[in-house]
Amino acid sequence: MTRRNWVRLDNASNIFLAARSETDSKVFRISAEMDHEIDPELLQTALDTTYDRYSLYHAVLRRAIFWYYLQDSDLRPEVTTDNQYTCAEIYDARRPGLLFRVVYHHRRINLEVFHALSDGTGALWFLTDLVAEYTRLRYRQQDLPENTDTAQLTAQPGGGAEDTQARELTTDSFRHYFRGKQRPTEHPKTSSPSMSPTKTAYRVKGTRTPDSRTRAVELTMPVKDVLALARAEEISLTMYLTALFFESIRCAADGLGKSRTLAATVPVNLRQFFPSVSPRNFFATVRVEHTYGNGPDDIGTVGRALDRQFRPKATPEALEKKVRRYAKFERSPMLRIVPRPIKDVVLRVINWVNNRGLSVSVSNLGRVILPEPVESHVGRMGFHVSAVRPQMCAMSHAGLLTVSFTSPFVETDHIREFVRMLTSQGVDVSVAATRVTEAEFAEDSEI
Amino acid sequence: MKHCTQCTAQIEGDWQHCPLCETPTPGEPSHSPFPAIPLNYSRRRVVRILFFSSIAVILGSFAAQLLLERGSASIGSLRSVWLGVITMWLLVVMAARNQRNIAKNTVTLVLLVGLICVYWDYLTGWHGWALSYAVPIVCGTSILALLITVRVLRTEVGEHIVYSGLTVLLGLAPIGFLVFGWVTTPIPSAICGAISIIALVMLQVFRGADVRHELAKRLDL
Numbered sequence A: 001m002t003r004r005n006w007v008r009l010d011n012a013s014n015i016f017l018a019a020r021s022e023t024d025s026k027v028f029r030i031s032a033e034m035d036h037e038i039d040p041e042l043l044q045t046a047l048d049t050t051y052d053r054y055s056l057y058h059a060v061l062r063r064a065i066f067w068y069y070l071q072d073s074d075l076r077p078e079v080t081t082d083n084q085y086t087c088a089e090i091y092d093a094r095r096p097g098l099l100f101r102v103v104y105h106h107r108r109i110n111l112e113v114f115h116a117l118s119d120g121t122g123a124l125w126f127l128t129d130l131v132a133e134y135t136r137l138r139y140r141q142q143d144l145p146e147n148t149d150t151a152q153l154t155a156q157p158g159g160g161a162e163d164t165q166a167r168e169l170t171t172d173s174f175r176h177y178f179r180g181k182q183r184p185t186e187h188p189k190t191s192s193p194s195m196s197p198t199k200t201a202y203r204v205k206g207t208r209t210p211d212s213r214t215r216a217v218e219l220t221m222p223v224k225d226v227l228a229l230a231r232a233e234e235i236s237l238t239m240y241l242t243a244l245f246f247e248s249i250r251c252a253a254d255g256l257g258k259s260r261t262l263a264a265t266v267p268v269n270l271r272q273f274f275p276s277v278s279p280r281n282f283f284a285t286v287r288v289e290h291t292y293g294n295g296p297d298d299i300g301t302v303g304r305a306l307d308r309q310f311r312p313k314a315t316p317e318a319l320e321k322k323v324r325r326y327a328k329f330e331r332s333p334m335l336r337i338v339p340r341p342i343k344d345v346v347l348r349v350i351n352w353v354n355n356r357g358l359s360v361s362v363s364n365l366g367r368v369i370l371p372e373p374v375e376s377h378v379g380r381m382g383f384h385v386s387a388v389r390p391q392m393c394a395m396s397h398a399g400l401l402t403v404s405f406t407s408p409f410v411e412t413d414h415i416r417e418f419v420r421m422l423t424s425q426g427v428d429v430s431v432a433a434t435r436v437t438e439a440e441f442a443e444d445s446e447i
Numbered sequence B: 001m002k003h004c005t006q007c008t009a010q011i012e013g014d015w016q017h018c019p020l021c022e023t024p025t026p027g028e029p030s031h032s033p034f035p036a037i038p039l040n041y042s043r044r045r046v047v048r049i050l051f052f053s054s055i056a057v058i059l060g061s062f063a064a065q066l067l068l069e070r071g072s073a074s075i076g077s078l079r080s081v082w083l084g085v086i087t088m089w090l091l092v093v094m095a096a097r098n099q100r101n102i103a104k105n106t107v108t109l110v111l112l113v114g115l116i117c118v119y120w121d122y123l124t125g126w127h128g129w130a131l132s133y134a135v136p137i138v139c140g141t142s143i144l145a146l147l148i149t150v151r152v153l154r155t156e157v158g159e160h161i162v163y164s165g166l167t168v169l170l171g172l173a174p175i176g177f178l179v180f181g182w183v184t185t186p187i188p189s190a191i192c193g194a195i196s197i198i199a200l201v202m203l204q205v206f207r208g209a210d211v212r213h214e215l216a217k218r219l220d221l
C-alpha cells in the first residue's frame, strides 16, 4: 500500500477553516496579465510542470478527531476558463479536492488558493513559476531560461537558497516543529492572527450581495505617481494607501458616528526576517488604528501616525514575540485535547472577538520582480481576497500598481471616494469591477 | 475604453454606468478582466431549505409515533406504511448528501437502519424481529458488501480502513444480543457475529499496520 504523506494543519491555518462562511470563502486570487490571449493548452502543460514541483499543492484537506490535516493526493489540476465568480469556494468538506485552481480569462492567468494551504507570498511563487514556464513554452524560439524551476526563488527578495525540498509536504519537518524540543522561534513555521485584546472599532455596514459572492473592484494606476504622493508625505506606500482607505471610508459613511476609531489589520510576511522557502502560511498580522476628531485628520497626518504605530510592531523582535506567544497557546495541552469541531467553535469565537476590533484589512504584496525575459511579457499583476469586511490588496508590477478592493457588500462608495482622491491629484486610474446585482447584470445584457 | 466623467477614471469592461457612482459612461467598451458570472443564489438556498425541512419532517414523524398507541391495535398497517415512507425519505436525503467515502456511508447506513428497525419493532409491539433478524442481517451483509465494494472500486486502504473497521465492530453487536438472550432465533446473529470475527481477524492480520497508521493519524494529538 502507498502510505500517503500527511501533515497536521497548524492553528494559524485552522483559523481560516473556522472563520470560513458563506460570504467569506477564505480564498484569494492572484492574477498576471500577459501580452497576448492565453493559450489554454500551453497553460495546462505549464501547470502540469509547475504542479510537479510543488508537492504542497498536491494536498487535500482531511478531517481527523482533533485536527485537520493535509494529505498528499494523486489528483491533477485542470486549467479552466474563469467560469465562477472570483474567490468562489474551494474547500468542500464532503468532497475533498485540490485546494487551488488555475483559471484564465482573455489575457489573464488567475491562481486561486484556499488560504489554509498557502499565503500570498507562497502562492505568488507558484504563480511566478507557472507564468515563467508558460512564457517559456509560448516563446520557445526566443532565448528563455530552459529551467524555470525556482525562477522565483532567485528573483524574489527573501527567497534565498534554491531549496525545492521545502515546498514538499514532509511529515518530519512539521512534526519536528510541533513536537520537538527545538525552540520554535528558530524556525517558526506558523503565523498568528492577532490574539491581543482589542477595543471595538467602527464597523462598515452594507447590503450583502444577492448570492453572497465577493464584490471585487480592481484599480490600476502608475506606481510612480502614487509613490510620489506617499514620499511627499514621507510615509510608506502601504501606510499611505491605508490612510487614504480610512479617509475614503469616513467620507463614504458621512462621518463615523459614535465610534470614531478606524482600525486595520495588516499582514506582515515573516520570510523577510526568518528566511524560509516553504509556501505554507507564514505571516503575522499587525493592527493599526486611528481615532478621528483628535486634531488634524489629513491624509499625511493620519498616514504618519499609522506609520509610527506600524514600524515598532513590524520588527523581527516584536513579530517573534507575537508568534512565540501564539505557538505556546497552540501547544497548550488544554487546547490539544479538545476535539476538532469544538476547536472550530473556539476559533470562531476568537475570530469574532477579533473582528469586532477591526474596520478593514490591508495587504500589500509589494513590487513583484519576474526573471527576465519573462518580465517583458507580463503586464499588471494583482491580487485580492474574499472578505468579511472591506479589504484592500495592493501589488505592483511593470510600473503599474493594482489596488483591489473586496467586500461582502454591494456598495462601492468608499472605492469611489478613494478613486476621486487619487484622480483629483492627477493620478490616472482605471477601474475594473465584478458584477454582483441583478441591475448590473441587466445592464450587461443590453449590449 | 469607457470612462466616468465624475470620477475622471477609465472603466474597463462594458459598463453603461460607472460601477462606482452610476454616472453614464461614454466611450467604447473594452474587455473586462472579470467575466460576468450569472447569479446562482437560488439553487444553493433551495437545496439547503429542502434538506433541513426534510430532516425536520422525518424527525417529527418518528417522534409523533410515540403519541400514538403502541402495538398494532390503533392505526395498524398504516403505521408501517408511514414508517416505511419516512425511512425511505431519510435514506434518499442521506444519499443526496452523499459523501464520497463509501465506507463512511456504510457505517451511517447500518446505524440508521439498525436504529429505525429497533424503534419500529418497539412501536409495533416488540416481537423481537429487529434484533433477531433485521440488525444482524443488515450488519452482516454490509460487511460483506463493503469488503467486496472496496476491492472492486480499488478504494485506497487509508480512505476506508477506519470506517470498515467500525462496520465490522458494529457487526459484533449481535453476539451481545445472543449472550443476553434478546433474540428469538439465534442463527442470523450467530452468522453475523462469525462474519465480523473473521473480518476482524483478517483486518488485524493483513491490515493491522495500516489500521494503526490511520488511527495514529486521526487520533493525533
Ligand SMILES: [Zn+2]
Binding pocket: B004, B005, B006, B007, B008, B018, B019, B020, B021, B022, B023
Ligand atoms: Zn464614476
